Amino acid sequence: MRRRTLPALLLPLALLLTACGGVSSASTADRTDGKGDVTLDVGDQKGGYEAILRASGELDDLGYRITWSTFTSGPPLLEAVNAGAVDIGGVGNTPPVFAAGSDSKIVVVGAGHGSSAGEAIVVPKDSPLKTPSQLKGRSIAVAQGSSAHFQLVASLKAAGLTVSDVRLKYLQPADALAAFSRGKVDAWSIWDPYTSQVLRGGNARVLTTGEGLVNGLSFQVASPAALKDAGKSKAIGDLLDRLRRAQDWVFKHPEAWAKVWAKETGLPYDVALDAVKRSYGTRVPVAVDAAAIASEQQIADTFADLKLIPRRFVFKDYVDTRFNRDLPASTAAPRSYRKASS
Structure with missing residues (x-):
């Protein structure tokens, strides 16, 4: 039964927002919104910025143009930012x-x-495993360099373990799902919507989560050249405002957004809704402040210690706070659907 259902699971997984995976990617840039003399090249992921802005009506009345480029994950998107092919x-x-x-x-x-x-x-x-401390000597699938990788390191540390106490299997999500489903690994460190999908499958349970261990942050990243251009910088500020309003719309309309997201990604609607309510719909726009910078510095130092990045650096050197405005602190509590409905 697992063998027959596995391909159906793998296809949508390949299309999802892989926030941190290291897979290769081609991009397309053939969709344009808005009008005006300024054109902002925006890097997107399937079911990402374009979909949420369009669903919330925030692409209406743009005073500049947006040309969309679609990537499968964050690393190649940032490669395009570095190359100047994408502005944000x-x-x-x-x-x-x-x-x-x-x-x-x-x-x-x-x-x-x-x-x-x-x-x-x-x-x-x-599984006989009931606590993270019981992972000692066990095999764990994880995408190398992903947010799940850092969450795994943090979870092991909290349990008194290190990565040397376990057997890491560096696998991208589709391969990790196959290994997990076939019993080739004892555990899998993942992020939503993979978490929602595997739990909806009925053959998995959560051993531990990143709550209280990882920072829960996501970022908008721009190119230095775009920020130095007055027209593009103004457009970036406007886009960030629109994204903040769109995120508010998602929180107020989780079912409507889940329908759009499911259509964009190929996810089943119930999986999409679970992921929205568990993760993506809980987001609060926040400032890139000292606390956020310090938290990211911890991640950078951790991966430098593991020799997974080529050098140590100061994360603050890669931050521009001009768009913080009156946003809440980066430690602001995530939204809660339980509280919202009570």
Whole structure:
């Protein structure tokens, strides 16, 4: 039964927002919105900025043009930012660390803070493992350099373990799903919507999550050249405002957004809605402040210690705070649907 259902699971997984995966990617740039003399080249991921802005009506009345380029994940998107092919794009908390660690030309200009409940270590439903400390000596699938990788390191540390105490299997999500489903690994460290999908499958349960261990941040990252251009800089500020309003719309209309997201990504609607309520719909636009910078510095230092980035660096050197405005602190509590409905 697992063997027959596996291909159906793998196809949509390949299309999802892979916030931190290191897979290769081609991009397309053939869709344009708005009008005006300024054109902003925006890097997107499937079911990402373009979809949320369009669904919320925030692409109406643009006084500048947006040309969309679509990437499969954060790392190649930031490669395009570094090359000047993209002016701005959105990624998770780890791709900026790897890009800056390679001395890429990137600048973090915006942030969001959401729940880390979707960043989880899952085990088979009938697994004897009950606590993270029992992972010692076990095999764990994880995407190298991903937010899930850092969550795994943090979870092991909290349990009194290190990565040398476990057997890491560096696998991208589609391959990790296959290994997990066939019992080739004891656990899988993942992020939403993979978490929601594997839990909806009924053959997995959560061993632990990133809540209280990881920062739950996501970022908008721009090119230095775009920020130096007065017209593009103004457009970037407007785009960030629109993204903030669109995120508010998602929180108020989770079912409507889940329908759009499911159509864009190929996810089943119930999986999309789970991921929205557990992770993506909980995000609050926040300032790129001292706390966010310090938290990212910790991630950078961790991966430098693991020798997964080529050098140590100061994360603050890759941040521009001009768009913080009156946003809440980066430690602002994520939105809660339970509280909203009570």
